[in-house]
Amino acid sequence: MRRHSQRPAVALAFGGFARVAALGLGENALQALAQGILAGPAALYLFAFSIQTIDYGASALNSTSPSAD
Numbered sequence: 001m002r003r004h005s006q007r008p009a010v011a012l013a014f015g016g017f018a019r020v021a022a023l024g025l026g027e028n029a030l031q032a033l034a035q036g037i038l039a040g041p042a043a044l045y046l047f048a049f050s051i052q053t054i055d056y057g058a059s060a061l062n063s064t065s066p067s068a069d
């Protein structure tokens with residue numbers, strides 16, 4: 001009996017490590033580049049954009065309140 005709990009669900013869904021290795025070094029390097037190098041800066045940019053959006057909303061709320069001057 002095979003123990004499937006030792007394998008990740010993604011590997012089971014897409015054919016396992018042998019299928020990934022069969023794609024070759026170039027395809028795997030391109031995937032690593034896209035996930036590792038390009039996804040990191042994209043996530044940081046989107047995070048910074050969301051923080052700016054939240055701050056702009058907070059400053060809009062503060063501008064309607066009476067000033068302390």
